[in-house]
Amino acid sequence: MSEKLDKLRASLEKEKERRIKINNRIESLERRIQEAEAAEVNEMVRTAKVTPEQLAALLRQSATSTPNPAALSAVGATFSKEDSDEDDE
Template sequence: MSEKSDKLRAMLEKEKERRIKLNNRIESLERRIQEEDSAEVNEMVRTAKVTPEQLAALLRQSATATPNPAALSAVGATFEKEVDADED
């Protein structure tokens, strides 16, 4: 083959390797985002002191209406008051 074709093939292989690395990085970042989102949801559920049954009821309610404090009260959820660091 010609020297030009060989160079182009080498460049192609290098770019394919780069694409694989980028795809792996993208997958890793997507996984980390999902883990962070899950942790945030878990923390919200813990803060609201919601039982699995109450959470299921809230999710059913959210299918037809936006959850709000009244909806949380309707299923018996309670909130811990957040402590403001500036109050000390």
């Protein structure tokens, strides 16, 4: 085989390995984002002091309208602004 073909094949192999590493990094980042989103939602639910039943009601409501403080009140959830401010400190 020619030297040029050998170099091209070696370059191809190197780039394939690089692609595998990049794909693994992408998957890892996507997993971390998903975990962070879940933790953020969990914290929002805790801050709003929403029970699983109230959360289900809110999710049903959100299918037809934008959730807001009135929607929280409608399902009996409470949201304390002071509590969330203390968590930020």
